[in-house]
Structure formats: C-alpha cells, structure tokens
Amino acid sequence: FLLPAPHMIGRSVVLCMVLLPACMGFTPLLLPTRLVFGSSFLRVYAPRAGLWKLAFGRQISRSHTARPKKFGALYQVTMSSCSVCVVGSINYDQIAYVQSPPEPGQTIYGTKYSTGFGGKGANQCVMAAKLGAKTAMVGAVGNDSIAQLTRENMERLGIDISGIAEKKCVSSVAQITVSEDGQNSIIICPGANLELIPYDLDPNMESIKNCQVLLLQNEIAPRVTLAAMYRAKEDADSPPLVILNAAPAPEIGTKWEQGQWYNMEQMVAACDILCVNESEAAKIAGLSLRGNKEGWEDRLRACASKILSMGAGKVLFTLGGEGSCLASASAGGEVDAPSLVLCRVQAAQDHVEVVDTSGAGDAFLGAFAAYVAAGKTLEEALPLAGEVATLTVQAEGTQTSYPARSSLPEHLRP
Numbered sequence: 001f002l003l004p005a006p007h008m009i010g011r012s013v014v015l016c017m018v019l020l021p022a023c024m025g026f027t028p029l030l031l032p033t034r035l036v037f038g039s040s041f042l043r044v045y046a047p048r049a050g051l052w053k054l055a056f057g058r059q060i061s062r063s064h065t066a067r068p069k070k071f072g073a074l075y076q077v078t079m080s081s082c083s084v085c086v087v088g089s090i091n092y093d094q095i096a097y098v099q100s101p102p103e104p105g106q107t108i109y110g111t112k113y114s115t116g117f118g119g120k121g122a123n124q125c126v127m128a129a130k131l132g133a134k135t136a137m138v139g140a141v142g143n144d145s146i147a148q149l150t151r152e153n154m155e156r157l158g159i160d161i162s163g164i165a166e167k168k169c170v171s172s173v174a175q176i177t178v179s180e181d182g183q184n185s186i187i188i189c190p191g192a193n194l195e196l197i198p199y200d201l202d203p204n205m206e207s208i209k210n211c212q213v214l215l216l217q218n219e220i221a222p223r224v225t226l227a228a229m230y231r232a233k234e235d236a237d238s239p240p241l242v243i244l245n246a247a248p249a250p251e252i253g254t255k256w257e258q259g260q261w262y263n264m265e266q267m268v269a270a271c272d273i274l275c276v277n278e279s280e281a282a283k284i285a286g287l288s289l290r291g292n293k294e295g296w297e298d299r300l301r302a303c304a305s306k307i308l309s310m311g312a313g314k315v316l317f318t319l320g321g322e323g324s325c326l327a328s329a330s331a332g333g334e335v336d337a338p339s340l341v342l343c344r345v346q347a348a349q350d351h352v353e354v355v356d357t358s359g360a361g362d363a364f365l366g367a368f369a370a371y372v373a374a375g376k377t378l379e380e381a382l383p384l385a386g387e388v389a390t391l392t393v394q395a396e397g398t399q400t401s402y403p404a405r406s407s408l409p410e411h412l413r414p
Contacts, residue, residue, distance in 0.1 A: 082136040082160060083373035084128040084366075085211035085240070087201070087228045088121020089193045089219030090139040090164070091174040092146045093398055095358070099180050117153050118174050118398045119193070120217040120247060123359045127366025127388070128215075129157045131414050132405045133373050136207040138163035138228075139220070140192040140200065142171035147192075153399075163204040167195040182354035182393065193220050194257050198227040208232050213369040214240040218250055218259050222267065229270040241372060243316075244271035245365055249283040269311025273378075275365055277318045281307070289317075300325060301340060308335040314378070316368075318361050324382050341379050352394055359398035364389035366402075374414035384412055 097112040117126070121139055129135040137159050141147035143166055150171065154161045172191040178184045201208065201224070208214060214232050216225045225244070233239040244267070253260035261267045264284060268274055278289045285306035289299050300317065304327035307315045317325040326341040367388040371381035388403065395401035405413050 082134045082207050082210075083212045084125070084133045084215065084369045085136045085138065085204075085207045085213070086121050086125040086128075086215045087138040087208065087220075087225065088124070088215065088217045089119035089172060089190075090122045090137070090141055090150055091117070091119030091172045091188065091193070091219075092150065093118035093174045093176055093358075095176045095178060095397070097178045097396075101177055101179055101185060114397065116397050116400055117150060118176075118359065119172060120219050120245065120362050121215070122150075122154070123362035123398060123402075124215050124217070124245075124366035124369065125159055126154070126157060126399045127363045127402050128370040128373075129159050130402050130404050131367060131370040131388070131408075133370040133414070134158075134160075136160040136163055136204070136211070138201065138204045138208070140165045140167050140196040142167055142169045142192040144171055146171040146173070160207070163207065165196065165200045167192040169195055176358055176398075178356050178358060178396075182357050184356070184358050186358075188219070190219070190257070196220050196224050198224055200224070201228055201231060205231065209234075209236050209240070211240045212373040214242045215245065215365065215369055216243070216271075217245040218248055221256050222250070222259065222261050223256060226267060226270060241273070242271045243273045243275055243365070243369065244268075245275045245361075246280045246284060247275075247277070247361065249280040251283060265310045268307065272313040273316050274307060274312040274314070275316040275318065276307075277320070277361060281315075281317060284310075297340070300327075301338065304338045304340065305335055308338055318364055323386055324364070326378055326382060341382070352390060354393050356396045356401065357393050359401065360389050360393050362398075363392040363402055370414050376414070387412060 093116045095114045095116065096110045097114075098108060098110050100108075102108045119139070122137065125135050125137045135158075137154060141150050141164055147166060151161050151164065154164075170189075170191040172193040173189045175187040175189075176184055177186075208228060209232055214228070216228060218225070229242050229244065232242055246267075248259055250259055250261045250264070250267070252262075252264055254262060256262070268284070274284075276284060281303050282288050285303045287299065287303045287306060289296070289303060291299060304315050304317075308327065308329055313328070315327040317327065319325060327338050328341075329335050330337050330339045364385045368381050368385035371384050372378065376384065388408070391403050392401040
C-alpha cells in the first residue's frame with residue numbers, strides 16, 4: 001500500500017522521458033507531452049522553457065497566465081467590453097516635495113516624501129474609472145513587488161486589469177520633484193513600459209476594438225501605440241474614438257525607446273484626436289505658441305493648421321490655466337483656416353491655490369474620455385474635463401488627487 005498508484009508511476013516515467021528532454025531542446029517530444037499531460041500542464045511549464053511557440057505555434061506572454069481578476073469569490077480571466085480602454089504606461093511614483101528645485105551639483109533638503117501610482121496611461125485610466133466609466137488597462141509591469149501593488153490599486157477602482165502583461169524586468173518608476181509653487185520635474189525609468197510589444201495587444205483586441213474611446217500616449221514603444229491605433233479600426237463597424245496624447249513630446253528618429261517617432265505624419269494621421277500641450281505642439285508643428293497675448297489666437301490657429309495638414313482629424317490643445325482648445329478643419333474641409341472651439345476653465349481664472357500640478361493633464365484627458373463615452377459631445381466634454389482637472393491641482397499627489405464621482409457636484413457627474 002506504500003507504493004504509488006500505477007497511473008502515478010506512468011506519469012512520472014513520462015515526465016522524465018518526455019517532458020524533461022523536451023525542455024532541454026528535443027522539441028519533437030512536445031506533442032506527446034501535450035497529449036499525455038494536457039494543454040493546461042504545458043501552459044504552465046512550456047513558457048518557462050521557451051517552448052510554447054514550438055508546441056502551439058505562437059509565443060505566450062505573461063499576460064496570458066497573469067492572475068485573473070478577482071470579484072469577491074469570482075474570477076474573470078478575459079477582458080469584457082468597456083467604454084474607455086487605455087493602452088499605455090504604468091508607473092510607480094516617488095515624489096519629493098522641495099522649496100525650490102536643486103541647482104546642478106547642489107544637495108538640498110526636501111520637505112516631504114511620498115509614493116503613489118502613476119504613468120500617463122494608468123493616470124488617465126484611473127481618472128475615467130473614478131468618474132464611473134467602465135475601463136480596461138492594457139500595459140506592462142515587471143516581476144516585482146510594485147507590480148502586485150499596481151494591480152491591487154487598479155482592482156480596487158474596478159479597472160479590468162487582465163490586459164496588463166508581466167515582464168521579466170523591473171516595473172517603471174518615476175522620480176517626481178514638486179516645488180512650493182506646485183511646478184514639477186520628472187525623471188522616468190521606463191522598465192516594463194518599453195517591454196510591451198505589439199503581440200501583447202492580441203488577447204486584448206475585444207476591448208481595444210469595442211470600446212467607445214481608446215486612449216494612448218507616448219510613454220510606451222511607439223510601434224505598439226501605432227499598432228493599437230491601426231488595429232482598433234480594422235474591420236470595425238463602429239470603431240472607437242482614438243485619442244493620442246503626444247506626451248512626452250516626440251521627436252523624429254529611430255530611438256523608439258526614447259519616445260522618438262519614425263514617421264510623424266504616420267502617427268498623427270492614425271488618430272482621430274491629437275492631444276498636445278504647448279511644448280508638444282511646438283515639437284510636432286515646429287511653431288511656438290508662446291509670445292504676447294495679442295497674437296496668441298493667431299499662433300494657435302497656425303499651429304492647428306500645421307498639425308491638421310499632417311492628417312489629424314482634430315487637435316486638442318491643453319493650455320494650463322488658459323483652459324483648452326479644440327481645433328478642427330472648417331466645414332469645407334480647409335485645413336488652412338480651421339475652425340476653433342476655444343474653452344477656458346472659469347475656476348482657473350479665479351486663481352485657485354495650486355498645490356501640485358502632477359497628473360493634471362492626465363486627469364483632464366481621462367475625464368474628457370469619460371464624458372465622451374457617457375454621451376457628451378466633444379465641445380460639451382471640454383469645460384467639464386477642465387473643471388475636474390482644476391480640482392486635482394488643489395491637492396497633493398497624482399492619482400490620489402483625482403476626485404471620485406460621488407464627491408463632485410451634480411453637473412460634473414457623467
């Protein structure tokens with residue numbers, strides 16, 4: 001009775017004679033291994049040996065085997081349809097508050113230190129989720145403790161995280177310095193964000209193609225961003241509204257790991273709305289928006305014309321305390337004289353106390369996507385998103401400064 005059952009002996013023999021040689025490189029034995037042990041067995045062990053592609057005809061990423069999403073005692077493995085889908089970056093923020101930024105070679109004391117969750121993609125997704133939008137996140141984290149914290153944070157907010165792939169590297173970290181006047185400077189160590197590849201989009205195409213608004217930024221490899229924009233519209237009867245946030249500001253070049261775009265026109269033309277601030281607009285259009293107030297709208301119009309001529313459907317300018325501006329071609333389709341819808345945020349004109357501007361632009365765009373997904377027109381969504389963004393600069397932190405839907409006045413609830 002101490003001897004193992006015959007079927008256990010049989011499987012042990014096969015394990016030693018079939019699976020182990022297969023993992024050592026004798027790939028013809030993968031098929032009998034699959035027949036004996038089943039697909040689920042290989043799904044666990046074959047990726048570790050790098051043999052999944054040989055056994056099943058395709059490579060598997062950790063996103064396929066990631067811990068499923070938990071709802072109480074229930075688990076959901078596949079992504080469901082959502083109203084806002086974000087393909088982008090996920091960071092862990094380390095924030096130092098100082099009186100003023102240090103000079104080169106200078107060591108200073110900070111007034112406060114905190115950590116939090118960030119990344120332009122994750123920030124926009126969190127803001128949309130806090131406003132009640134059904135959201136899904138497609139991105140990458142490392143195989144470290146930060147990854148677990150990140151997943152738990154998004155799960156608490158009701159975000160579908162099954163599109164987050166786990167990579168064999170560190171998670172992305174952002175070092176943020178915030179001065180007393182609320183201005184910030186940021187250093188990003190990209191980590192897993194740059195390990196995201198176009199293949200990681202495959203298991204998430206349902207959310208990418210069937211969402212109402214698809215948000216993308218420039219903190220992951222541009223080839224992934226471009227692939228997502230193209231594939232969102234492939235054979236789609238009702239494709240999503242594709243919004244590309246060109247932040248950080250892109251440059252032309254082949255160093256995609258530094259956010260460079262190989263072809264500016266190709267990236268711009270692939271989206272429905274290109275969202276830029278003043279510095280990003282200057283990089284793309286080659287025209288500065290800075291100058292005296294008298295010619296400000298003329299400069300804005302010239303910059304919009306340049307970007308629209310590159311193929312963008314519309315251009316959304318975020319202008320800080322001046323509000324935002326949506327530019328589109330005139331009714332006749334003439335990009336040389338684009339019609340402008342200018343929106344200024346009343347709260348910003350009332351000189352609110354600015355505490356921390358970190359993530360304010362992401363809050364604006366996440367809120368904008370949530371309002372559009374809820375049925376607001378682009379013009380209606382602009383002032384609402386601006387009001388939400390203004391609220392965030394009056395509190396410390398990034399995602400922690402984003403207001404929940406229940407805390408907002410009625411007119412700001414989607």
